[in-house]
Structure formats: structure tokens, C-alpha cells
Amino acid sequence: MKEKLTGIIKSALGELAAEGLVPGGGAEPQLSIPKHEGHGDYATNVALSLAKSAGKPPRAIAEALAEKIGDGGGLLSRVEIAGPGFLNFFLRKAGLFDVVKRIEEQGDAFGRVDAGAGRRVLVEFVSANPTGPLHVGHGRGAVQGDALASVLAAAGYAVAREYYVNDAGVQIQNLGRSTFLRYRQLIEGRDEPLPEGLYQGDYIRDHARALREERGDGVTEDDVPEISQWTAQRILAEIDGDLGALGVRFDGYFHEHTLYDAGAVDRCLDDLRARDLAYEQDGALWFRTTKFGDEKDRVLVKSGGEKTYLAADIAYHADKLRRGYDELIDIWGADHHGYIPRMKAAIEALGKNPDTLSVMLIQMVSLLRAGERVSMSTRAGEFVTLRDLTDEVGADATRFFFLMRRYDSQLDFDVDLAKEQSNKNPVYYVQYMHARVCSIYAKMAQEGRAAPAPSDEDFARLTEPEEAQIAQFLAELPDVVARAAQSREAHRLTTYLSDLAGMFHPYYFKHRVLVDDERLMSARLRLCTAVRQVTRNVLGILGLSAPETM
RNA sequence: GCGCCAAUAGCUCAGUUGGAUAGAGCAACGGAUUUCUAAUCCGUAGGUCGCAGGUUCGAGUCCUGCUUGGCGCGCCA
Numbered sequence: 001m002k003e004k005l006t007g008i009i010k011s012a013l014g015e016l017a018a019e020g021l022v023p024g025g026g027a028e029p030q031l032s033i034p035k036h037e038g039h040g041d042y043a044t045n046v047a048l049s050l051a052k053s054a055g056k057p058p059r060a061i062a063e064a065l066a067e068k069i070g071d072g073g074g075l076l077s078r079v080e081i082a083g084p085g086f087l088n089f090f091l092r093k094a095g096l097f098d099v100v101k102r103i104e105e106q107g108d109a110f111g112r113v114d115a116g117a118g119r120r121v122l123v124e125f126v127s128a129n130p131t132g133p134l135h136v137g138h139g140r141g142a143v144q145g146d147a148l149a150s151v152l153a154a155a156g157y158a159v160a161r162e163y164y165v166n167d168a169g170v171q172i173q174n175l176g177r178s179t180f181l182r183y184r185q186l187i188e189g190r191d192e193p194l195p196e197g198l199y200q201g202d203y204i205r206d207h208a209r210a211l212r213e214e215r216g217d218g219v220t221e222d223d224v225p226e227i228s229q230w231t232a233q234r235i236l237a238e239i240d241g242d243l244g245a246l247g248v249r250f251d252g253y254f255h256e257h258t259l260y261d262a263g264a265v266d267r268c269l270d271d272l273r274a275r276d277l278a279y280e281q282d283g284a285l286w287f288r289t290t291k292f293g294d295e296k297d298r299v300l301v302k303s304g305g306e307k308t309y310l311a312a313d314i315a316y317h318a319d320k321l322r323r324g325y326d327e328l329i330d331i332w333g334a335d336h337h338g339y340i341p342r343m344k345a346a347i348e349a350l351g352k353n354p355d356t357l358s359v360m361l362i363q364m365v366s367l368l369r370a371g372e373r374v375s376m377s378t379r380a381g382e383f384v385t386l387r388d389l390t391d392e393v394g395a396d397a398t399r400f401f402f403l404m405r406r407y408d409s410q411l412d413f414d415v416d417l418a419k420e421q422s423n424k425n426p427v428y429y430v431q432y433m434h435a436r437v438c439s440i441y442a443k444m445a446q447e448g449r450a451a452p453a454p455s456d457e458d459f460a461r462l463t464e465p466e467e468a469q470i471a472q473f474l475a476e477l478p479d480v481v482a483r484a485a486q487s488r489e490a491h492r493l494t495t496y497l498s499d500l501a502g503m504f505h506p507y508y509f510k511h512r513v514l515v516d517d518e519r520l521m522s523a524r525l526r527l528c529t530a531v532r533q534v535t536r537n538v539l540g541i542l543g544l545s546a547p548e549t550m
Numbered sequence: 551g552c553g554c555c556a557a558u559a560g561c562u563c564a565g566u567u568g569g570a571u572a573g574a575g576c577a578a579c580g581g582a583u584u585u586c587u588a589a590u591c592c593g594u595a596g597g598u599c600g601c602a603g604g605u606u607c608g609a610g611u612c613c614u615g616c617u618u619g620g621c622g623c624g625c626c627a
């Protein structure tokens with residue numbers, strides 16, 4: 001419907017351009033659903049946006065355009081020119097419910113678009129060091145990354161999800177040391193704080209205990225490197241479990257150590273050196289990031305000979321590009337924003353447009369309990385783990401709350417609200433929409449009533465304004481998906497669902513579906529079923545369940 | 551000092567990429583239940599879109615400056 005109308009406007013514009021009234025080759029006309037009823041079913045501001053380049057008053061253009069469009073080949077009941085030059089379109093009712101048929105035909109595929117045209121995108125997210133449990137902040141990045149990947153997939157991109165595991169370097173050695181020291185303490189019956197810089201958390205004791213059970217008392221200092229990997233693997237398995245409980249899955253885990261094993265980091269450094277993008281100074285190797293707009297150059301190899309994270313990160317991103325991805329999306333915590341210029345520099349040094357990489361910074365999360373901020377300090381061990389949160393409020397609510405807000409503004413996560421099994425909780429408001437439609441079918445089954453054979457003429461019976469509004473909103477989904485993918489804002493779909501529920505529930509309350517008039521019943525049932533299908537599709541993209549009963 | 555993000559109703563936030571009279575939920579107040587599930591619905595009230603300029607037919611949205619809050623600015627990871 002919307003596409004048809006857009007096409008009609010475009011061809012009318014083409015005719016006007018041929019007559020020299022407006023410049024040709026204009027952009028896609030914007031069609032929107034007006035906020036106010038009197039402004040029609042769809043409206044466009046093309047006349048306003050063309051006024052300047054055409055050098056004509058907007059109303060004159062609008063009038064000429066309206067004349068060309070006429071009744072839009074039978075699609076429109078009328079066209080009005082309003083305000084400064086808006087064109088308001090009033091649709092003939094017959095076509096309004098075409099979308100229901102389309103949803104029936106496309107089923108789970110409705111809402112998918114091909115805006116991405118199969119472009120290959122790698123979304124890298126979480127990538128937390130395997131040195132401890134995930135906390136709540138990681139959870140937001142995890143859910144955002146997972147949902148964004150789904151959104152992009154729905155928008156026609158070929159998406160892969162990846163977790164980069166930092167399993168080489170000092171912090172992993174520290175991890176192994178921490179496990180080893182706790183292990184010794186366990187054997188010797190002591191319990192005292194570990195030296196500065198090591199991991200103090202209780203979970204280390206658990207791993208030490210497991211180590212003793214598995215290997216007995218004979219592990220020595222020399223085994224620390226191996227214990228490091230052993231512990232990291234155990235922690236990674238836990239992280240994987242925590243993410244799985246939230247419904248977050250990855251297509252691959254990329255281990256940093258494989259870059260070193262394959263000599264990829266050294267090759268990368270040699271390459272930078274050969275192209276004079278890296279230089280020695282004060283015994284260290286520096287990356288000329290200032291050449292690409294960074295404030296200062298950055299160290300790749302410390303004077304002690306250790307390679308920095310940056311060195312490995314460059315090799316890692318080189319590997320991503322080598323694997324043929326057209327776009328790279330990295331999802332980081334907002335506290336890493338200072339790292340962006342050097343990674344952009346790296347992409348440019350690798351011979352790509354820096355825009356190939358986009359970094360999404362996920363802002364901080366505060367937990368709210370009884371209206372109070374829960375203090376979170378990783379250092380003091382006072383952070384709330386992601387697993388605790390998921391267990392407490394459930395996966396659906398956790399995901400929904402992380403997806404309700406724009407990722408780039410700080411989030412207050414109200415734990416009490418998320419837990420509440422009541423109308424205050426927005427998760428249920430949306431899921432209930434799905435369950436309610438299911439309950440219609442349950443009632444029909446109970447009464448031994450079958451759905452009447454569908455006939456498209458029945459749609460003429462849908463005369464309530466709410467019915468037209470809902471159908472029209474359902475038709476918006478493909479656009480919403482496309483916009484969400486383009487702007488990389490998964491929360492648009494959450495908002496869409498909440499808005500749909502805000503139309504559906506009042507309608508459901510006010511009008512009955514199972515009425516005696518079979519033709520009306522059939523039409524309403526199909527509309528409601530379309531609502532259910534759309535709800536299910538969007539919940540699916542967001543990684544939430546669509547319950548049949550609640 | 552420099553940089554990044556934010557600022558919209560009492561609270562938590564949307565706002566279709568610059569459009570028409572700024573919208574939801576919660577909280578408050580008043581109402582609806584013989585119903586396909588009330589985890590629902592209807593109504594009332596609530597606003598100088600942080601402040602000041604600018605851009606134009608038109609700004610919550612774009613630009614500049616300020617204010618406030620959060621986060622960064624290592625041969626840490």
C-alpha cells in the first residue's frame with residue numbers, strides 16, 4: 001500500500017519534472033502517518049522540501065502534484081493540501097487491509113527487508129576478559145549486540161556474532177597465579193588476601209578447589225601458565241552459560257592466542273614498520289595514529305618487549321577484514337571510548353575506509369532497588385553479576401529492559417519493576433498481546449467453533465477506526481526494521497511493540513472477535529491473527545518468548 | 551585542561567532522521583469486571599523540550615557557546 005503510493009507520487013513528480021516545474025532526480029518522497037486524524041491516512045512533505053530547489057511556493061507545487069496524482073488509480077478517496085503544503089492522502093478503505101493478507105502469506109518472514117542486500121557484517125560484542133563473572137553492564141552490551149545482530153539479519157544483512165577472547169597476556173597470567181595461590185592456601189589451610197593486582201573474588205577459590213580435586217596436591221609454580229589457560233577456559237564456560245541463560249549466542253569465539261600462535265601479530269607489526277606507520281622510540285614500538293587524527297601515537301610493543309592489547313587488536317581486525325566482512329561493528333562499554341580513534345586509525349592503516357568499522361558505545365547501567373542505586377564497585381567485589389540478575393528477574397524481562405532504551409544513554413534498571421508480575425511491567429503488556437490472541441483460539445476450540453473460510457470481501461466489515469489504525473501500523477513493520485538496522489537502534493522495535501500493544505489492547509477490550517456474524521468474526525480474527533504474527537516476529541527478533549498463555 | 555555521551559511531564563523514557571496542536575508507561579485522582587484472560591480498558595491532571603544565540607517557510611531534532619550529570623584522557627587491561 002505504502003509502496004504503491006510512494007510509486008504514484010514518484011511518477012507524478014517525474015511528470016512535473018518533465019514539464020520543468022520541479023527539478024528531476026529528487027530523493028525518495030517521505031511518507032508518514034500523520035498524528036492527527038484529520039490529516040489523512042498518509043501524508044508527505046515533498047512539496048515543502050522541493051520548494052527551495054524549484055524556486056516555487058510549496059502550495060503551488062502541492063497543487064500541481066495533487067492534480068497529477070488524482071485518485072491514484074483508484075487507491076485514494078481524496079487528496080488534500082493542508083498547512084504550508086502538506087499533501088494528505090485519504091485511502092479508499094478497500095486497500096487498507098491488504099496488509100493482513102500479506103502477513104498471512106509471509107508469516108514469520110513478514111517484516112524482513114533486503115536493505116542490507118546480503119552485505120556481510122561482523123558484530124563483535126561482550127568480549128569480556130575471561131577472568132571473572134560477567135556483571136550487569138556486560139549484560140546490556142550482550143543483549144544489545146545480540147538483538148542488533150538479529151535486527152541486521154532481518155534487514156537482509158549476512159550477520160555473524162563473535163566474541164573475542166583475550167586469553168593471552170598479563171591478566172591471564174595473573175588469573176593463573178591467583179588460582180595457584182588460592183590452591184596453595186587451600187592445601188596449607190590458610191586464607192589471606194592475594195598480592196596487589198591479582199583477582200580477589202570468591203570465584204577464584206572455587207576454581208582452586210576444583211583444581212585440587214582434579215589434580216591433587218602436586219601442582220607447582222611451573223604449572224602456572226597452564227593453570228592460567230585452565231582457569232580461563234572454566235570461566236569462559238561459565239560466561240557462556242550466563243549468556244546462554246539470557247538467550248545470547250555466538251557464531252564464533254575468536255581466541256587472541258591464535259593470533260600469536262600463527263605469527264599474525266608479528267606480521268602485522270612488520271607490515272606497519274615497512275610502511276613507516278610504526279617507529280622505534282625510547283625502546284618501544286609506536287603506531288603513528290596521529291597520522292590518522294589521533295591525539296598522540298600509541299605503543300604497540302613496550303620497551304620490555306611485551307606487546308600491547310592494541311597490537312593484537314590490530315591483528316584481530318585485520319583478520320576480520322581478511323575474512324571478507326564488508327562492515328565491522330564493535331560493541332564496547334562507554335568507558336572505552338578513548339580507544340576509538342586508535343582503532344579507526346588501525347582500520348585506515350589496513351587500507352580500509354575507517355567507516356568500515358563502527359563502534360557502538362553502550363552507556364553505563366545503574367541498578368535500582370527500592371528506588372535506591374545499588375552501589376557497584378568491581379574493585380570492592382560489590383558488583384551484581386549478570387547471572388544473579390537474570391535468575392532474579394528472568395531472561396525476558398532482563399532482555400526487554402536492556403532493549404527499552406537507546407543504547408547511548410545511561411540506563412537505570414529498576415529491578416523491582418522488572419520483577420513485578422503486574423500491569424506495571426511493560427514486558428507483560430507486550431507479551432500479553434500475543435497471549436490474548438491465542439486465547440481467542442483457545443475459546444474457539446473449547447466451543448468447538450471453527451474459523452470461517454476467509455474471504456477478502458469480509459474486510460469491508462472492518463469499519464472501526466481502531467481496525468484501520470492497527471492494520472496501518474502493522475504495515476509499518478518493514479520500515480521500522482529497516483530504520484532500526486540503518487540507525488543500529490534495536491530499541492526501535494521495542495518501542496514499536498509497545499505502541500502496537502497500546503493500540504491492540506484497547507481494541508480488544510472494546511470489540512469482540514467471536515461474534516455471531518461469521519463474516520465480521522472472520523475479518524476480525526484475521527486482523528488479530530496478523531497482530532499475533534507481527535508480535536511473534538518482533539519478539540523473535542528481540543530474542544523474547546511469545547507466550548501462548550499468561 | 552581536552553575529549554565522548556546525555557539533559558523532554560513528579561519519576562523512567564519515546565519522538566518516524568527538519569514537519570502540522572511534543573507522546574507513552576509509572577506515580578496521583580475518578581471510573582469500568584455476567585464478556586474471546588482485568589497482566590486489560592476509559593477519563594482527569596501534569597510541559598519555557600537544561601540556558602542563550604544562530605541556520606529557514608518550519609527546530610525537541612541541525613550549528614555555536616554556556617550549565618549540569620556520567621565516563622574517559624597510561625610503555626593498564
